[in-house]
Amino acid sequence: MAANGTSAKARPLSPHLQIWRWGPAMAVSILHRVTGNGLAVVGIATLLCWLGSLASGPESYALFQAQAGKWYGQVVLIGLSWSFFNHAASGIRHFLLDIGAGFELASNNRWSLLTPLLAIALTAAFWAAIYLR
């Protein structure tokens, strides 16, 4: 039976990164969090800069376009598109896990490895379509 004042006791902590052996599911989970929060901060900021410059008129849009065309602008945009595809791919993986599928070791490892590869392929296809237009 629970003792009195259990909530005041130190709660057990789970082991952290340096203790677990790295596996595909762990990597795809961390990538999901990193890309998601990257999109939340940098992605939404970029979306609002783009919209704000468009709504402010041709001069400010030209300023946005000039920055987006520079090497650092392209790095940010390519990074954001990769983050979108990666977060979408691992998000779809989460939907499948939510319905109880894909927890067997072999299929879990296979889909964990395939989601980032799919994201890289989609990012490459996206930019190929833009650059080769």
Added chain:
Amino acid sequence: MGNGTSIGRVRGLGSAHSGSHHWMVQRFTAIGNLLLGGWLMASLVTMPNYSYVSMHDWLAHPFPATLLGLLLASALWHARLGMQVLIEDYVHTPANSFAAIAVLNLATFGAGAFGLVCAIRLALGA
């Protein structure tokens, strides 16, 4: 008095003191983001060029303007929920966590208001 039922003793002991509603809304907005984010990426790929005129004409149409407004709402709501989890996981002091979530809420509504004003201005011909 006793200790209550088993579920009564554990209810509210998670890090956020609630969970299933947050979890469900995270999924609903994820579906929205898949559709609307997919629409944005497909639109950007199929646009003839990124000049001011073609961008402006595109977003001045009612259908793209509506989808853009929906994308802003869905993406910001999803981002707010996701960053809340990040704060709950890594900010351990209750006061700091409260402050961070307060800033997150203000930033979300600020970003949403700005984005919608831009979208409406483009849609109604700025």
